Amino acid sequence: xxxxxxxxxxxxxxxxxxxxxxxxxxxxxxxxxxxxxxxxxxxxxxxxxxxxxxxxxxxxxxxxxxxxxxxxxxxxxxxxxxxxxxxxxxxxxxxxxxxxxxxxxxxxxxxxxxxxxxxxxxxxxxxxxxxxxxxxxxxxxxxxxxxxxxxxxxxxxxxxxxxxxxxxxxxxxxxxxxxxxxxxxxxxxxxxxxxxxxxxxxxxxxxxxxxxxxxxxxxxxxxxxxxxxxxxxxxxxxxxxxxxxxxxxxxxxxxxxxxxxxxxxxxxxxxxxxxxxxxxxxxxxxxxxxxxxxxxxxxxxxxxxxxxxxxxxxxxxxxxxxxxxxxxxxxxxxxxxx
Numbered sequence: 001x002x003x004x005x006x007x008x009x010x011x012x013x014x015x016x017x018x019x020x021x022x023x024x025x026x027x028x029x030x031x032x033x034x035x036x037x038x039x040x041x042x043x044x045x046x047x048x049x050x051x052x053x054x055x056x057x058x059x060x061x062x063x064x065x066x067x068x069x070x071x072x073x074x075x076x077x078x079x080x081x082x083x084x085x086x087x088x089x090x091x092x093x094x095x096x097x098x099x100x101x102x103x104x105x106x107x108x109x110x111x112x113x114x115x116x117x118x119x120x121x122x123x124x125x126x127x128x129x130x131x132x133x134x135x136x137x138x139x140x141x142x143x144x145x146x147x148x149x150x151x152x153x154x155x156x157x158x159x160x161x162x163x164x165x166x167x168x169x170x171x172x173x174x175x176x177x178x179x180x181x182x183x184x185x186x187x188x189x190x191x192x193x194x195x196x197x198x199x200x201x202x203x204x205x206x207x208x209x210x211x212x213x214x215x216x217x218x219x220x221x222x223x224x225x226x227x228x229x230x231x232x233x234x235x236x237x238x239x240x241x242x243x244x245x246x247x248x249x250x251x252x253x254x255x256x257x258x259x260x261x262x263x264x265x266x267x268x269x270x271x272x273x274x275x276x277x278x279x280x281x282x283x284x285x286x287x288x289x290x291x292x293x294x295x296x297x298x299x300x301x302x303x304x305x306x307x308x309x310x311x312x313x314x315x316x317x318x319x320x321x322x323x324x325x326x327x328x329x330x331x332x333x334x335x336x337x338x
Contacts, residue, residue, distance in 0.1 A: 029062045029252075031244065034087035036075035039068040041214075046270050047091055047238075050263050057255045062248075064089065082241050083137050090138075091238045095172055103132045103320045106311060107145065107235040108173045110304045111333055112228060116208075116271030118336045119145035119233035124264050125332055130325060139245035141238040142260045144267040146208045147275035148231030149174060151181070152221040152282075153204030154197065158290055160299050163225075169193045169205040173232055178206050180304045181230065194220055208234075209282075210274035218282030225290045229301035238263075 033051060037044040044066070051064035073081030078092035079100070094101045095108050107126060113119040123143045127135070157163045164182035175185035186202045190211075196202040197220040204221060205211075212218035238260075245253070283289065292300065308326055315322035 028060065029248070030065070031062065031088035032065045032067060032072065033089040033091070034067045034070075034072040034078055034081060035091040036070040036078065037068060037091070039066075042270060042274060043091075044068050046263075046266060050238075050259065053259050053262075054256065057259065058252055062252060079138070079237065079239065082239050085241050085243070088241050088244050089141070089238065091236065094235045094237055098172065101132065101134045102315055102318060103130065103134060103322070103325055104235065105315070106322070106325045106329055107143075108232055109307055109311060109326075109329075110149075110173075110177050110230045110232040110301075111329055112231055112301060113145070113233050113333050114148055114228045114231070114337060115268075116145055116147040116233065116275065117265075117268035118333060119147075119235075120264060120268030120271070121336055122329060122332045123233075123235050126325070126329055129328060130321070135237075135239070137242060138239040139242050141240055141256065142264045142267070143235055143237055144264065144271070145233040145235045146271050147210060148228055148233060149177070149206055149208050150227050150231050151204060151206055151225040152212065152217060152287075153223050153225065154200075154221060155203070156223045156288070156290060157204075157225045158292075159296060160303060166203045167201070169196060169202040173234070174206045176307055177230065177232055177304055180306060181227075181300060182303065190215060193217065197221060206232075208271075208275060209278040210271070212278035212287070213281035214274070214278065218278065218285045218287055221282070221287065223288050223290055224279070224282060226292055227297060227300045229292075229297035230304045 033047065035044060035047055048066050051066060054062050054064060067087070072087050073090065075092045076096040078087070078090040079097060081087045082090040094104055107123050113122065123145050127140060127143055151157060151163065151168070153166065160182060166183045167186045168178040168183040169188055170178040170185040171187050175187060178185045186196070188196055193202065193205055194216055197205065197217065205217060207217070209224070212221070279289070312322045312326055
């Protein structure tokens with residue numbers, strides 16, 4: 001009889017122990033994701049698909065809740081929000097906090113990438129080679145870049161001389177590009193560009209082609225100049241809180257790495273798709289596309305080259321390998337576009 005009591009006691013203890021252990025064995029890691037893009041935007045849709053793919057491949061062990069439109073952290077506070085743990089993931093623009101990522105500023109220079117796919121591959125190759133210390137306080141999921149930022153105007157611009165003195169909307173990098181191309185930069189938020197161009201406060205804008213539809217600029221500009229040789233590509237980050245990353249088991253981290261590698265490709269392709277839709281929208285509104293000859297495009301590229309010298313001088317003085325970073329990015333784009 002005593003033996004059966006011992007067996008019964010053992011079984012009871014086993015069941016109790018199982019009940020205590022089970023929640024830990026099947027515990028879910030719940031994380032949140034902040035992006036400034038509104039929920040309907042295709043970048044938000046792709047980000048949500050990334051989160052769902054992580055959940056799927058981890059068999060539900062990781063669940064990610066999306067916060068759109070800067071509701072958790074605004075665009076310029078997104079990175080710091082990840083560092084501080086306000087959000088577990090953040091998706092925003094490196095240059096929204098100028099000076100915070102000095103070596104990586106090379107990525108936004110007018111390097112002449114013709115597609116977002118090319119620029120996106122290059123920025124990830126840059127990160128993998130240089131591993132900038134400025135990004136050490138987060139775990140980088142992946143980087144990406146929008147399509148080429150080129151000139152869109154109300155009157156035709158076929159040569160560099162025709163752009164001289166024109167009032168072109170631009171801030172930061174885009175203002176510098178406009179200035180070196182001979183235009184007069186007009187600073188204003190992107191949200192004001194449509195009205196400014198329609199009223200003649202600005203005569204054009206330097207921006208990616210997707211903005212022709214996304215910001216409806218195709219309704220107020222009439223010409224798009226394909227100055228790809230002097231085009232810039234703004235870079236975006238998707239990063240994770242480092243403590244949350246370090247708390248994940250190795251098998252889950254491996255899944256993140258696999259999905260991230262796939263999303264680099266998807267993200268670049270998405271930006272190119274959005275660019276095509278932007279051009280199609282603008283052409284449908286009567287926009288005329290102006291291609292530049294190789295010789296003319298080279299003149300535009302030469303005009304913005306002082307921006308490279310300024311970058312190298314400024315960042316070298318701060319002890320950063322600026323010349324090496326610039327050379328790598330320029331050569332990598334050439335290789336990818338051959």
